[in-house]
Amino acid sequence: MDRKPLWLLAELTYKCPLQCPYCSNPLDFAGPRFKRELSTAEWCRVFREAKALGVLQLGLSGGEPTLRPDLEELVRTAHGLGLYTSLITSAYRLSQERLAGLKAAGLDHVQISVQGAEADLSDEIAGSASYRDKIAAYHYTRELGFPLTVNVVLHRRNLHQVEALIRLAESLGAERIELANTQFYGWALHNRAALMPTKAQLAAAWQVVERERARLGTALEIVWVLPDYHEQFPKPCMGGWARAYMTVTPAGEVWPCHAAGRITTLTFENVRDHPLDWIWEHSEAFNRFRGESWMPEPCRSCPRKAQDFGGCRCQAFLVAGDAGVTDPVCTLSPHRHLIDAALADEHESEEWTYRAAPASRALAAALRERT
Amino acid sequence: MIPRLHAKARLQRDEVRDRDVLLYPEGLVGLNPTGAAILALCDGARSLADIVTTLEQRYGVSGLEGDVAVFLDGLAAKGLVLYGP
Numbered sequence: 365m366d367r368k369p370l371w372l373l374a375e376l377t378y379k380c381p382l383q384c385p386y387c388s389n390p391l392d393f394a395g396p397r398f399k400r401e402l403s404t405a406e407w408c409r410v411f412r413e414a415k416a417l418g419v420l421q422l423g424l425s426g427g428e429p430t431l432r433p434d435l436e437e438l439v440r441t442a443h444g445l446g447l448y449t450s451l452i453t454s455a456y457r458l459s460q461e462r463l464a465g466l467k468a469a470g471l472d473h474v475q476i477s478v479q480g481a482e483a484d485l486s487d488e489i490a491g492s493a494s495y496r497d498k499i500a501a502y503h504y505t506r507e508l509g510f511p512l513t514v515n516v517v518l519h520r521r522n523l524h525q526v527e528a529l530i531r532l533a534e535s536l537g538a539e540r541i542e543l544a545n546t547q548f549y550g551w552a553l554h555n556r557a558a559l560m561p562t563k564a565q566l567a568a569a570w571q572v573v574e575r576e577r578a579r580l581g582t583a584l585e586i587v588w589v590l591p592d593y594h595e596q597f598p599k600p601c602m603g604g605w606a607r608a609y610m611t612v613t614p615a616g617e618v619w620p621c622h623a624a625g626r627i628t629t630l631t632f633e634n635v636r637d638h639p640l641d642w643i644w645e646h647s648e649a650f651n652r653f654r655g656e657s658w659m660p661e662p663c664r665s666c667p668r669k670a671q672d673f674g675g676c677r678c679q680a681f682l683v684a685g686d687a688g689v690t691d692p693v694c695t696l697s698p699h700r701h702l703i704d705a706a707l708a709d710e711h712e713s714e715e716w717t718y719r720a721a722p723a724s725r726a727l728a729a730a731l732r733e734r735t
Numbered sequence: 736m737i738p739r740l741h742a743k744a745r746l747q748r749d750e751v752r753d754r755d756v757l758l759y760p761e762g763l764v765g766l767n768p769t770g771a772a773i774l775a776l777c778d779g780a781r782s783l784a785d786i787v788t789t790l791e792q793r794y795g796v797s798g799l800e801g802d803v804a805v806f807l808d809g810l811a812a813k814g815l816v817l818y819g820p
């Protein structure tokens with residue numbers, strides 16, 4: 365079996381001008397673990413090693429990747445290697461000149477988030493006045509000839525806007541819109557009670573998606589990321605642990621996905637200490653849940669194991685306290701009641717904590733105390 | 736009918752797996768040598784008939800039209816190939 369990675373997500377920095385309460389970055393992003401960012405030369409080495417290992421798709425993400433002044437140089441290097449490069453940005457203060465420079469450097473694709481279909485809600489969720497910059501950047505992106513993805517994380521507060529969001533993406537001439545129902549890791553797990561959608565909201569939004577897909581065909585690809593708590597069976601997370609995907613964090617740790625760093629029972633290696641191919645092939649963290657031999661029941665004897673790979677290891681750790689058990693989303697899991705309890709726990713008035721450095725430092729201190 | 740690659744898609748050599756691939760936003764299609772040869776001829780100038788003739792001459796065979804059309808239609812259904820006049 366081809367066990368070489370195809371995808372690399374490069375989280376260039378955890379600094380971000382937005383404060384979205386569902387952010388997938390670690391709760392302790394502002395802590396010492398992520399402080400010493402990789403240099404330009406170190407990132408370029410990571411890209412070369414990734415390409416030699418089999419990676420073809422590179423996501424340049426964060427935090428906010430445009431805060432790195434060397435972004436153009438990183439894109440130029442990645443493009444020179446033949447990687448397909450996607451910029452995953454909030455577009456805050458992103459000028460036409462900067463985008464033109466990135467185009468000249470060889471950037472292939474731009475993905476810009478939006479938090480709601482109009483300024484008031486979008487800015488409230490983002491915790492910063494950013495909607496106007498986003499709309500401007502969408503237009504620059506199209507004018508420069510980039511393929512454009514509009515990305516929206518969906519939750520209780522914006523699911524009613526799905527139709528307006530699709531119309532917005534259509535009017536902008538986007539290639540894709542990603543309607544990503546919140547996955548509960550990082551800040552989203554911390555804010556779960558405030559973000560959790562109702563069944564009725566999801567059903568209404570899904571109806572819109574089906575109708576709009578029929579109307580738009582290939583003119584606009586509508587990606588619907590399943591709200592897995594509301595499903596019967598787990599998602600095939602990352603297409604299986606350490607099969608095709610890896611994330612490099614701002615300070616060089618390598619994870620099998622962008623949430624894996626929270627699994628405290630694994631040790632993650634750093635590109636400063638080891639070549640990427642060694643980490644992929646030989647590190648303990650990448651091998652622990654590779655393949656099927658780690659699987660307990662009910663996965664071990666389940667015909668679905670080749671389809672969903674036992675679900676998500678991070679979710680097993682975060683919800684059930686053990687990364688080595690069946691994803692608790694699965695209705696066959698002995699821990700499913702924990703998911704059902706979260707679904708039943710609908711506090712309409714629940715407030716969220718914005719993703720910001722002071723809150724991150726406080727939460728990091730609380731986490732340390734607990735462990 | 737002139738097939739061409741959508742601007743978002745790019746042909747790329749995948750040395751590690753010894754094949755060509757078509758890369759596009761958040762995805763890729765692995766190509767066999769025939770698929771790669773077909774796409775390399777989709778330059779926005781050649782018609783479908785020209786592409787078929789070129790391939791038939793190159794490989795010394797006939798009757799490729801159906802296979803080429805099925806291959807390109809598959810990519811068109813994914814929005815990766817466009818047909819022009």
